[in-house]
Amino acid sequence: MLSKNTLKFIKSLHQKKFRKQENSFFVEGEKNVMELLASDFDVTHLLFTSKFGNEHSSLLSDFDGEAFEVTQKVLESVGFFQTNDVALAVATTKANAPLEIRPNDLMLALDDVRDPGNLGTIIRIADWYGIQNIALSTESADFYNPKVLHSSMGSFTRVNVYYTDLNIFLPKSKLPVYGAFMEGESIHEAELTPSGIILMGNESNGISDALAPLVTKKLTIPKFGNAESLNVAIATAVICDNFRRK
Amino acid sequence: MLSKNTLKFIKSLHQKKFRKQENSFFVEGEKNVMELLASDFDVTHLLFTSKFGNEHSSLLSDFDGEAFEVTQKVLESVGFFQTNDVALAVATTKANAPLEIRPNDLMLALDDVRDPGNLGTIIRIADWYGIQNIALSTESADFYNPKVLHSSMGSFTRVNVYYTDLNIFLPKSKLPVYGAFMEGESIHEAELTPSGIILMGNESNGISDALAPLVTKKLTIPKFGNAESLNVAIATAVICDNFRRK
Structure with a gap:
């Protein structure tokens, strides 16, 4: 079950200070969540509505972070979007690494x-x-x-x-x-x-x-x-x- | 003096319905207010802070609409900006007139x-x-x-x-x-x-x-x-x- 502490943790990520402290960030909405899941970011938490769950059941069974089915109301209370009936995902930030500059870049x-x-x-x-x-x-x-x-x-x-x-x-x-x-x-x-x-x-x-x-x-x-x-x-x-x- | 009715009128212009009904709109901030005053729009009301008044006194003496010096707090309470220490102006909308299409346009x-x-x-x-x-x-x-x-x-x-x-x-x-x-x-x-x-x-x-x-x-x-x-x-x-x- 989704704990109050996890909700509090996600809400804290609205602020840069806590994103740095926790090395974590979140994204919302179908497009960004799907892109995040397909990327090399380490996704730690996934909050999704039944609508998203029904459409992406195989994706959810492969997901190895913590996944929680929640109501639209919960999504909107923790995220930044006014309307979100899809999903929100939390992932680990990457280190601020120097860029690899190639010739002809x-x-x-x-x-x-x-x-x-x-x-x-x-x-x-x-x-x-x-x-x-x-x-x-x-x-x-x-x-x-x-x-x-x-x-x-x-x-x-x-x-x-x-x-x-x-x-x-x-x-x-x-x-x-x-x-x-x-x-x-x-x-x-x-x-x-x-x-x-x-x-x-x-x-x-x-x-x-x-x-x-x-x-x-x-x-x-x-x-x-x-x-x-x-x-x-x-x-x-x-x-x-x-x-x-x- | 700026009446409660005038403030109510300006606040109503946040909504399209009232902009249509009153044939009026407002703009905020130095850039847009100055451009509006220099344009062929009919400016009916100007609310400005003492800061704006001091910088543009000749402009204010030429202005033939209703002008009111107000506090920053009043500006921010009627407008859309979170921060506005300059001015807000109300003008008459233009009719939805067909465009004059010239050759080579x-x-x-x-x-x-x-x-x-x-x-x-x-x-x-x-x-x-x-x-x-x-x-x-x-x-x-x-x-x-x-x-x-x-x-x-x-x-x-x-x-x-x-x-x-x-x-x-x-x-x-x-x-x-x-x-x-x-x-x-x-x-x-x-x-x-x-x-x-x-x-x-x-x-x-x-x-x-x-x-x-x-x-x-x-x-x-x-x-x-x-x-x-x-x-x-x-x-x-x-x-x-x-x-x-x-």
Whole structure:
């Protein structure tokens, strides 16, 4: 039976402090739970409704963590979603391991992207464009924040992240560093190498003054109208799309 | 003095029903309030903190609607933002007028985009890429929803929207209709005309079966990794960027 202590434990994982302390995180909803179960993450707890249980009985019999059939009401009381009639899974976090940079790699670096929705969307974009590695400044949103994982739509299982000091990481990588600036060269015209680091800045302040000198090529997304700027996830997608053109 | 009735009136504008009934909407925060005041919208009420008043005294003396200096607490109690120490403005909605389609126009059509954040972000993208007109199915998110206006970052003042039956609108426009489908031609290779309608589908279901036959050219965003899909606002940006390339 599902104990009060287990419920309390899962609820505590809404907070970064407890995610770090317990080395655990949770995801919700069909898409993310199924992706998590199919990944190499160690899933420790699975809470599911009878609806989910009926649809995935073989999956449940193979599952070797603790599994509990619960009501929709219980799912919604422990999770982050307002509506969840499917499942919630708890898994062990991975260590913050350095990225394995291969030659010809295209990767992302995020300088203080704070909004969890933006980070999750960027992880999904990276996964779409075949970018496996993201380096993040230590002040960026937490990868295991439920909103990040949710917005990633399962892509968090396929993208590696590494929180580090970008002041040290960028020069050490020996890769060209591309960054978006208002005064950069148009991404429609610039020569974009197949390998390199695309550095994206903070939602309000862009790329910090400390990191700007480490950018080896300044790029800009050409503007045809009057909006002052683009959201950071939108800009990331447009830049990745231009890099992946032949 | 700011009356209880005025506060009640503003609070009612959180709901679409009352926005329609009162032909009014509100926006919050420095960026959107300033863009609204600089636009051709008729601004009827302005609530502002002393901070905003001190910074914009000449603007306030030119303002001919009802202006009230209030505390941050009052702003936050009537608005949608959790934090607002600046201003909130109420304006009159515009009529749902047919779009003026010019030759060589590139425009957007949204088939049931329901999430207010997505609609607001798409309006901002349209404004960036110089797209002035958006036709929306009648089930799409409401343009005057506070979350839509907020995510548009002021671009709602520069983009025209028209809620209509796209089954009638699309053929009547006589423009080529481009739509994103998994099996479409790569946007990196397809010939994209400078005029046309880019049709984007619902968050879960894509372009509806009813509208699919009206698409004259199916497009797809090439995928290099494993994400199942892209968010609709992300896809809109990438497609617009490809259309605007020379």
